[in-house]
Amino acid sequence: MSDSLRTYHAVKGRVCQMLPESGPYLTANVSLMMTGLVRSRSVQQKDIAGEVPLRTQDRSFEQRQRRFLTNERVEVDALYAPFIRPFLQACQGHMIPIILDGSAAGYHCQMLMAAIGYQHRALPLAWLVRKGQKGHFPATDHLEVTKRAAQLVPEDTDVVLLGDGEFGNVPLARDATLRNWCFVFRVACNDTVWVDGEQITLSEFRVQPDDVLWLENVLWTGEQFGPVNVVVTWNEDEQAAMYLVTNFDLHQEALYWYDRRFWIEPMFRDEKSMGFNLQTSHLRDPKRMARLLLIVCLAYLWILFLGTLAVLSGAIRLISRADRRDCSLFSYGLRWLRRLLRLDLHIPVRFCPYRSLHLRPAGGVG
Template identity: 35%
Template sequence: MLEANRISLAYLITGILASKAVQLRQVASKVVYPGKETSLVERFRRFLQNENIVVKSEFNPFWELILSALSQSQLVLAIDSTKVGGGCICLMVSVVYKSRALPVCWVVFKGRKGHSSTDIQLALMKTLKSLLPAEQAIILLGDGEFDGSELVTWFEQQTTWRYVCRTANRLLIEHQNDWRPLAEIELAPEEETFLTDILFTQSGQVGPVNILVVWHNKVKEHWFFVTNFTDPDQARNWYRKRFSIETLFSDVKGRGFNLDKTRIWKPERLNRLIFAVAIAYIFTVFLGVDLIVRGPFEKLFRTDRFYHSLFQLGLSHLNHLLKTCLPIPDLGPLPPPDSFEHVVLAC
């Protein structure tokens, strides 16, 4: 990236952190800039329009910083989509870290939530694979948008990957020598089961796979999951971590940077805006970790009743540093999550 673009990105990230917004005028209003505020807004626009900025390669150093802390063990990844901008969807893969999820890679496209095509999903998975060490152990978690036969086939082909994806009860499986919808599996309320060596979808015939059926107490219905885990308890427990990506979306939207309020409607420009938001988010989480590991954690927060997430801690730490004119710490690599297991974090 050219030096001028790097400076523009730094201004953009600074303004996002200070304003907790992504509307360019609001962002510019919080940045100390030698020129006019309108000039800074135009600078931001030129950055977002710049086709020479390749997000994947420019974001890679930040991903490597995260990977260096987590690659010694299996990586827990979640995939999900969320609405951003004018009629656009962001399909994102994130890595689970404590109670948060950190962005890894994403794609932005015109569409409706829950309706990403198989081609888009597979392209993102191939991008993801290119970012990972060859023999890295992976656990991938997805909701019902990611249960297509082609995608599940691709998961099955990755020898070091395990996956759990929720699936629709209308999909057909071969059960007891007959093709039937999952909804027709005879189970009483609150009854659960684990089906092994199943062919999945009559049209695609993926398999053998395993099907986990659990009872959801809140909605009073059975939920179905396709997986290559052989232990149903493991599949269930890992899937619960998928909700970390929903906290990520909440943080960059209503609880943090209000990404959903942007009026930008072109996917390629939104992609570059999300690039800046992703760096701002990672920086904030790193600050939250730094506050616990090295900072004045006990001086700023009660430890008998604790309701803060890493993201909220990071924002508070940043505000404290700015108010007291203290330098921003050199964050360095992300510490392993087990280095502060004594702290119970909020979701």
Template identity: 30%
Template sequence: MKKSLPGPHKQCLARSLAKKIGFSQILQSLQKTLQLDDLQRCKKWLIKHQPSAPQGNALRRLDTLASMAGALIKGGQASLQSIGKHMDDDIDLESRVKKAKRWLKNKWTDSAVHFIPYLSPMLRSVSNSGELVLAIDGSSIGKGCMALMVSLIWRRRAIPICWIVRQAPKGHFPQQMHLDIVNQVAMLLDTIIECPCQVILLGDAEFDGNELQQACLSHGWDYVLKTGKDALLADNPQMLDACPFCHIAPADGKNSLFLPQMYVTKQAFGPVNVLYWHDKTRYERPLYLLTSLEYGPQAEAYYRKRYHIETFFGDIKSRGFHIEDTRISQPDMLSNLLIVASLAFIACILFEFDARRSPHLGKFCRKDRAADLSVFQIGLRAIRYYIRKGLAISFQFSKNFP
């Protein structure tokens, strides 16, 4: 099992970078570097945003990261063979594959160095709105492994922040892992976010544990979490006359019921607000939600955003990079592969700003269908088209973010 964030001794790196790097600087650097017909420029961008000029092995690792991210965008396959095939290094294919594999296995490959510096300006920019909406979910990746991930919800897409990979073909993660990843994200946000900001965590029924709810409250977060129909609730901490959620229902003609200051489970966790919501136009079955928010419709509206994290898994899987098909089975290597996939994903959604307004739009997608395509798909198609035609990839939209 590998966690995507290191120990506290490396938090100073993220804090330093958050102060030094502005979002507009990132975009200006991307304008000069993400012309993927020359992937060495990407390396210069990666180097630029390190706290000090890397040398030796550290420099070589950034070089490999740039090459792998570009290869993943160009090839669309997360297998080592495909990544090696599309890397720009002027060496034999077998040597390129081995180079990518060494990077994934290297003990010095670390998200604090190779991912957080490029994520932090986005987090700071979005936080200026006064709100960060996070979603937690798990999905299978690679051969016999699962990834637990917390992502930022933005423009109907989920931007990965932190993840933990473990060896397990399917099933739920232990609650301790839920706590671990939430605490890691809270630690990261504390080092990056500079202004007061409401944080809301969204999750399905796997994440309705009492300890996770308490962790959210301890960090000053709000939350909206789905729970099961058989979970117990009562209006008193002694759990007298407790009943399962499936026994509650709104008055005739209503599709919702909001119950404030309730207690749930045999451990009588609370007080917590409870929402029954059954909008038959959206949900086949009623939703039973636990929330710290005080207004039922607001809680349901936030919960709907949870589904956007599933679009991220779809984007790095069947709709984009096919990370589920790689034969890699080691959690550490898969965690590092997620660094590459996440950077490639972010590059695509950033380039969508420029691509949607490009005079070449009709060359890589039907204009009458462009509104139906996701931010990621337009960005991905555009980058691949620009690469094929040798066009300059530029960013001129920082004022539009977020």
């Protein structure tokens, strides 16, 4: 049996278990596209077609991919939910960080991603795609992707919403407050706050390296939203002051959680240059790109599981240096899969934390 066919059978067996009510059209296409994506490490339709175990012409499967990506009955959120829920359930009892960020995807497309911070990395939670190469998403899109992420979070779960300067806006902060979520957003230096009835521009508050200024119970912007708290701290990379708006009671909490915002950057790197080369997609239509992201995110979760399994089992010494860890879990997962195929070993496909590893959610203790 070919490596491609073995991979497909392993993936399809698990996909069918996770989507028991979905028909063979959907489970077969998801499994085939995941197989081709992981084996080719490319989102290009011709590359995926070249790695699937089908006797038909490659161009036939390219057309099949296009039909899948244009199929309005392929509901991304409903299909993705069963795969990401085990990770959210594993975080119950801990505060869950949800990280917002945007990135280029496809041809003249931008994706807005909400990801759950987990084990020093981010896992895709919900996303939307809009036309455009650069620029910020409007606040309405921020609210939309946050709403879709919130629908996946278990009830009575503590959440902190994190975002860089693009997300420092009143509508998003108000929405988080109504959900009883904590939030930490970076804001621009020309934003204003109201202190004792006086409107002051944030740039007037200056700090030196290693200094932190804490503005408590202030009102934010001309809308006078609040009360909120503001952290003014020194950004070593930019050699300038950085301003954070939060509803945490302590500046230490706000800084602790804001550091977790950067966990989303390795995820984008794994999905792009270090993994599936998402940046090379020629898709122009946002809806098609959103469905392609479904395949990319499912493959990403699976490869992370394989990387975790390689570390847990000690197999990491067979694929990398034993004295230090040079690669991400994602890279270890890709290497471990290649070894399993080369040695004709069982290919595990799971979409959950490996419980025996006692993975600690971001910010957890123990």
